[in-house]
Amino acid sequence: MPSPEIILTIVKVALMIGGLMTAAAYFVLLERRVAAWTQDRIGPNRVGMPLTNWRLWGLGQPLADGVKFITKEEYTPAHVDKPLFILAPISILVAALAVFAAVPVGSYLPVPESWGLGDKVDLVVAPHMDVGMLYVFALSSVAVYGVVLGGWASNNKYSFIGGLRSSAQLVAYELPLGLGILGVVLAAGSLDLEEIIRAQVRDGVWYAFAQPLGFIVFGVAAFAEAGRLPFDLPECEQELVGGYHTEYSSLKLLLFLVAEFLHMILASFLIVILFFGGWSLPFGLTGAADAEQLSLAMGIFRLLVMSGKVFLVIVFFMLARWSWPRFRYDQLMALALKVMLPLGILNLVSLAVFYELRANITGGGGWGYEMLQLLACWVVCGAAWLAVAYARPLVADNRPRRDINSYRIDSQV
């Protein structure tokens, strides 16, 4: 008989994987409905309950898609590097799922003592992980391997270019992502995601408002890491016919597509946890940060608040997809390395200075200093915006120069 903790962990893992796979499937439907709504179409609303006439607003669509994917030919082309070709989708999906081991989906729920689990159950697979943020950061970087492996193993020019572009994009945006996280870590004084949420409740302000510049840097980088428009250069349906997964079909393609949606869900979770206070609502509606015992209703309410916030961020992701054209590749890289990276460093340095000053004031400076710091962060954000608007690093003249022999320039670089 395994211990109750082991059983609890297995139940949590099963719920998490099942929930995430279902969520990914239904977000595909939601994405199509949002796309249709944006473009003034109806979207998929036909497939409902099998064997009846119930349409149920198209809720059967993900099931039908799944069945279709499974009954397609599981085909591996002869010109590919077979082990790597199969390893790529598996690795990208395992990494995309395993990240969620450290991501809390709520606060905790009270349980009876007789279950042998203590008096509460944390709503996260690996609770109280002191390096939670590092774990998430590390595993989300593994996505690069899946993309590179897929692009390289396919032995197809579209895949190859897509894989190259994608790897460069993912590694370039990892830097601003890390800098944005550093600002939050500095403010919360912990790498534990649950502790970061509690720190926001204690501070009484969500970090999206306390460090707006960090939020912008992190948000843009999270969009790019998720590979969503306007940063979907890896995919580029129109130019690269799918990029690194051009040669993939049936379930191997499904693994890639699900992993992509999981990346988006992860990005939404991180944005909510790091910058929008996780399960908390303003005015103390969700209770104190360090409440020792929650009622069951409050535990469920926190879970719902967090899910609602994540849902809103995902809808924002989907609306952004249909509102923005794709970046050109040089603009994309310039945005990462010439705009977001310096802004991230500026954000980190300004926050470090503010907190260092605060540490040198006895008692932390109190409420007045906190307001002053908030104001200063917004001033830094505004100044950074003006500086970027003035310097315009994204504007590059790409017209061919008639007065210079382009062959000579190429040989110089």
Place this chain on the structure above:
Amino acid sequence: MESHLLPILIFMGGAAALAVGLLVVGGLLGPRRNSAAKEMPYESGMDPIHDARRRFDVRFHLVAIAFLIFDVELLFLYPWAVASRQAEGIDAAVGDAQRMSAAVGLGDGFQIGFSRGLVFVEVMVFIGLLTVGLIYAWRKGVLQWR
């Protein structure tokens, strides 16, 4: 439950089982129909003229190197960010150093040269070096895509 490794391992095992299981199920259920056209790499209907693995722009390599340098430097900042805001972090270490210098009997007013301010200045120098590296790469044209 103090061990974090076990839940993570169980989670990874479950995820891997799901991925492999899906591929196996798909392989069992799907049809098998092969054709010469299917064997070719897909290039929008054109016959491919050579292998896809050719030489590519060196810039991808430069970006990868720049990433390695900056990302490793960033990782060094995480412990500092946590320690500088926690009671048992830098402040405790500074207190220990001061107590130690008093215990060894280095005399009044003499302290081992270690204070909160020094740590802060060192971290700022570290970030400054990172910035200098960025400026160098920028001026060298590493970040310029044409």
